[in-house]
Amino acid sequence: MNPDPARQIGDLVRQHRTFLVAGHYRPDGDVLGCQIALGLALQGLGKTVEVWNSDGLPQKYSFLPQSKLLQKPPAAARDFDAVIAVDTATYERLGVTRDRIASRKALVNMDHHASNERFGDLVWIEPRAAASAELVHHLLRVNNWPVTADIAANLYVGLSTDTGSFQYSSTSPQTLRIAAELLEAGADGAELSRLCYQSFPLRRLRLLQLILASLSLRCEGRVASFWITDEMFRQTGALPEDTENLIDHVRAIDSVVVAALFEAGPGGIVRVSLRSKSPKVSVDAVAAKFGGGGHAAAAGARIQGEPATVEAAVLGAIENALREARL
Numbered sequence: 589m590n591p592d593p594a595r596q597i598g599d600l601v602r603q604h605r606t607f608l609v610a611g612h613y614r615p616d617g618d619v620l621g622c623q624i625a626l627g628l629a630l631q632g633l634g635k636t637v638e639v640w641n642s643d644g645l646p647q648k649y650s651f652l653p654q655s656k657l658l659q660k661p662p663a664a665a666r667d668f669d670a671v672i673a674v675d676t677a678t679y680e681r682l683g684v685t686r687d688r689i690a691s692r693k694a695l696v697n698m699d700h701h702a703s704n705e706r707f708g709d710l711v712w713i714e715p716r717a718a719a720s721a722e723l724v725h726h727l728l729r730v731n732n733w734p735v736t737a738d739i740a741a742n743l744y745v746g747l748s749t750d751t752g753s754f755q756y757s758s759t760s761p762q763t764l765r766i767a768a769e770l771l772e773a774g775a776d777g778a779e780l781s782r783l784c785y786q787s788f789p790l791r792r793l794r795l796l797q798l799i800l801a802s803l804s805l806r807c808e809g810r811v812a813s814f815w816i817t818d819e820m821f822r823q824t825g826a827l828p829e830d831t832e833n834l835i836d837h838v839r840a841i842d843s844v845v846v847a848a849l850f851e852a853g854p855g856g857i858v859r860v861s862l863r864s865k866s867p868k869v870s871v872d873a874v875a876a877k878f879g880g881g882g883h884a885a886a887a888g889a890r891i892q893g894e895p896a897t898v899e900a901a902v903l904g905a906i907e908n909a910l911r912e913a914r915l
């Protein structure tokens with residue numbers, strides 16, 4: 589990993605006093621772990637730090653050490669010396685946080701999404717990193733900032749959740765070296781895995797039951813797709829945060845190469861999540877056709893249109909991608 593941006597961010601941190609650590613809405617384990625870890629690191633340097641996420645902290649991640657540091661943005665806008673956005677591919681994905689920044693001198697953008705729009709004054713994108721947590725870890729190490737046990741646990745959760753528990757092809761030797769260092773720094777890997785993967789509310793499993801019952805398969809079972817509807821949320825009491833990684837259960841079917849999840853949102857927007865199990869099919873390329881992005885194995889888009897029309901267009905694009913890959 590390039591040490592220069594990490595040094596430049598180090599210099600910027602030394603020159604400023606008040607910081608906002610910001611991350612994308614609909615937060616996942618990586619962005620939350622990174623935001624809290626970076627917030628703790630800056631606090632450890634004696635900085636004044638706010639850590640904001642548009643959606644606040646999902647209940648599921650309340651186990652993250654010192655998670656209370658992460659707050660919803662307040663009603664009134666605030667001034668900062670510097671804003672650091674992590675794991676956030678577009679400035680728009682900061683959501684409400686954008687409106688609560690009254691002023692800032694510097695905007696740092698550090699991320700591992702290849703589709704990152706490169707907003708900001710200091711941009712550090714590492715598409716080969718399996719998680720933004722790798723960048724935060726690198727930032728701390730290059731600048732000799734302490735990796736405390738709490739920081740290590742937050743970063744470990746980021747690494748683990750963004751790699752599907754170190755299963756995806758994005759998991760590199762470097763990912764595992766960093767994971768090892770985090771365990772040495774005091775992260776409890778088994779306990780964090782239990783909290784991440786063995787601690788779901790029953791309502792989420794009820795939702796999964798409905799999803800599996802409504803699954804569609806096409807292309808001889810190579811493409812699986814499903815909708816999550818408002819009715820399913822009503823029936824199960826599930827919350828939007830409960831849908832994170834539900835698609836993995838569909839991808840786990842042996843014949844499936846690409847899994848697609850559709851969700852109709854407010855304002856005629858359909859949210860699409862895509863997963864690929866084959867290195868020959870990059871779902872970020874499929875998502876990009878609809879203005880979205882992500883990674884080769886996991887991507888998404890928000891598409892304006894009639895649900896049935898959007899579904900047909902996306903499934904058509906997936907079928908084309910399979911055909912081009914001769915699958």
Ligand SMILES: [Mn+2]
Nearest residue numbers: 618675720750
């Ligand atoms: Mn990430």
